[in-house]
């Protein structure tokens with residue numbers, strides 16, 4: 002089996018003053034993922050290496066890491082694509098807890114802040130709402146977010162200003178705003194319109210490039226800007242310093 | 247010396263943030279909004295393995311379907327080992343729960359009219375499986391998680407690891423947990439505790455489960471004297487990817503996919519599942535839509551006959567979807583297309599997908615009554631970790647997501663009821679004794695001077711389970727695996743950690759999970775050894791044991807923990823009050839003694855032909 006070199010950023014809070022690099026050599030074949038390589042390192046070389054994972058099928062959103070400086074899911078990134086070796090570091094813009102594990106609490110706080118649940122007066126009794134495939138299609142893409150946080154590592158604004166709601170939270174707000182069953186848009190708009198909402202985005206668009214699930218949060222942010230401009234009442238609250246699109 | 251960093255007091259503690267845990271936390275809040283509900287999970291709730299469920303959730307939906315039919319399918323699917331009043335309750339509440347989820351925003355797939363769409367699923371006579379593309383579990387879990395944020399009564403302890411239950415004289419007073427980020431030990435006192443910790447598929451080498459599915463809750467309830475019921479029934483899913491075991495959903499076959507051996511032949515017709523249906527025109531309960539156990543067994547036989555295909559990662563057969571066409575595949579099975587491309591480098595539009603059976607689901611679990619209560623007062627269990635009596639010897643696909651909802655609600659309600667009653671809190675001295683006891687295994691791991699590592703032990707456990715307690719079992723094989731387990735347990739005593747830190751010590755957590763897994767595996771093997779018949783997912787190879795034997799084994803197995811090797815097995819009657827046992831028939835099979843001239847069966851076994 003061929004082998005390759007992995008440079009891994011280590012940080013153990015109890016013994017390290019600062020992160021540092023450690024090199025490991027791993028075996029790989031056509032199907033070896035970055036996660037598989039980490040498992041190999043943990044099993045055979047250094048069992049103190051720490052990282053998050055569970056599903057190993059790109060759906061639980063646990064395993065985000067920087068691979069050569071690009072945010073990726075470890076379980077869906079393959080060593081075959083890095084024949085010259087690779088570096089692994091924790092997701093950018095989040096505080097590091099240990100090795101590849103970052104503190105996600107701010108991300109979760111942002112998600113919760115936008116009221117990510119259906120807000121509606123009264124649902125039809127004992128039966129589902131009607132929602133046509135076309136109505137479903139309006140928001141479906143934005144409901145596919147696995148909360149991996151890659152887009153936050155890609156977002157320069159979040160890096161500068163951690164209070165910025167960020168791509169995934171805005172996409173999620175947009176998902177509910179577009180849902181034909183929801184009436185909670187006005188409750189969410191206050192957040193979306195604030196300094197930390199859609200207007201915080203300078204439209205770099207890198208968030209959508211790195212998203213492993215095709216959510217296209219940049220589109221959500223952009224559509225959110227249009228929605229908030231069109232929304233007369235809300236427009237009133239809109240901060241003046243609109244940034245370039 | 248280890249010591250407690252803090253103590254938390256709550257009313258209802260839910261352990262597990264999967265579908266079952268989230269649903270019960272919400273139900274507890276709704277039952278009594280004044281209660282403090284705490285949701286503890288070793289991963290963020292939306293990372294729970296419910297997220298991986300692809301196919302769908304069952305409930306009688308169409309006018310031409312009936313509760314009786316869903317009941318009959320479930321009972322016959324269970325090979326008559328389901329508790330029938332539980333099944334009856336389940337089928338009656340299934341629809342309302344799926345509607346509830348719809349009202350909470352779940353993006354169910356729709357018909358052009360705007361009504362919810364249902365699909366076919368293996369072992370179900372009629373289309374009654376609701377789905378959200380091929381990411382049903384993902385959408386259910388995220389809908390529940392997001393909805394839970396609405397309830398201010400729910401406090402979350404994300405990334406807390408359940409270490410032990412605090413139980414004294416059949417009463418549960420709370421739990422001991424590790425705050426994973428800091429490594430701190432936390433005591434949580436609660437009036438009621440719900441275990442919703444999921445299954446144990448990771449005990450096997452090839453499995454469709456996430457890394458966290460390690461049987462923790464099962465092992466803890468078991469160690470405290472609660473029986474594990476029907477543990478010998480472990481479901482293999484016929485279509486996992488070679489190597490990783492990643493699931494290729496049954497919905498592929500529901501949509502018309504076909505299974506081929508190395509000769510390109512649809513071998514299922516040789517195993518009582520025929521007659522062959524035209525590709526792309528699936529028929530319920532026939533051929534590719536036969537039940538999972540029969541399909542996995544058919545693979546085993548094909549492999550024995552040398553009719554499987556060699557793949558770099560082992561023997562496989564082919565799942566062919568090509569006739570469905572690109573447009574349909576991308577609309578109905580987008581995730582499958584993505585998985586096949588990433589993990590086996592196959593585009594299902596152009597080539598068949600290599601697949602093999604992989605362990606998927608644990609039918610057995612913590613024994614509860616119909617109200618999800620265990621034999622310990624204040625301790626409830628729900629979801630895959632529990633055995634409420636719904637699945638018997640074989641679970642039907644798409645019944646378990648619905649189970650999380652229907653019984654999650656029951657568990658939350660019951661736990662909230664108990665927590666609302668006045669009760670005597672435990673004395674501090676008792677709690678501190680229980681805590682000291684609970685810390686002993688951890689203390690030992692930390693102090694160990696041994697030389698064993700958990701990784702090779704875990705590998706041997708998984709290999710031995712696959713070998714001795716797999717699709718087909720025999721006395722010799724099971725005994726060998728039990729011996730291996732006893733040895734592994736000995737070696738476990740010599741385990742030494744490679745990480746002495748406190749923060750995010752995943753080395754320690756994996757070691758603890760291995761300890762849980764060894765106990766659960768023992769219960770599975772012992773029950774499998776003593777069930778000397780073949781039923782559902784439990785198939786014995788020895789002559790005389792290859793058939794169902796209702797005379798002796800129309801009974802649940804109950805495994806009780808003992809400190810010496812092996813479990814103690816007792817037997818419990820099955821509730822067959824609504825439908826007496828009959829043969830399980832699929833495809834064009836007819837009940838024995840019935841001529842093909844179309845004579846109707848006289849008693850009430852479900853009419854399953856066609």
Ligand SMILES: Cc1cc2nc3c(=O)[nH]c(=O)nc-3n(C[C@H](O)[C@H](O)[C@H](O)COP(=O)(O)OP(=O)(O)OC[C@H]3O[C@@H](n4cnc5c(N)ncnc54)[C@H](O)[C@@H]3O)c2cc1C
Nearest residue numbers: 262263264266288296301302408443444629630644646647
């Ligand atoms: C790939 C796959 C596809 C499936 N598809 C379908 C389908 O289409 N239809 C269907 O009906 N069923 C399906 N199933 C089965 C179904 O998804 C599961 O049975 C169900 O999701 C289990 O849910 P749960 O809430 O019981 O457990 P899980 O979702 O596994 O959650 C368990 C929770 O317990 C927590 N936990 C465990 N141990 C500890 C501990 N020691 N300390 C703290 N927390 C702990 C975990 O963190 C997690 O939050 C599928 C299963 C798999 C694996």
Ligand code: SF4
Nearest residue numbers: 146147149150152212
């Ligand atoms: S939008 Fe995409 S990148 Fe961002 S958290 Fe969601 S899935 Fe991850």
Ligand code: FES
Nearest residue numbers: 057061062064076
């Ligand atoms: S391990 Fe779940 S997304 Fe990678």
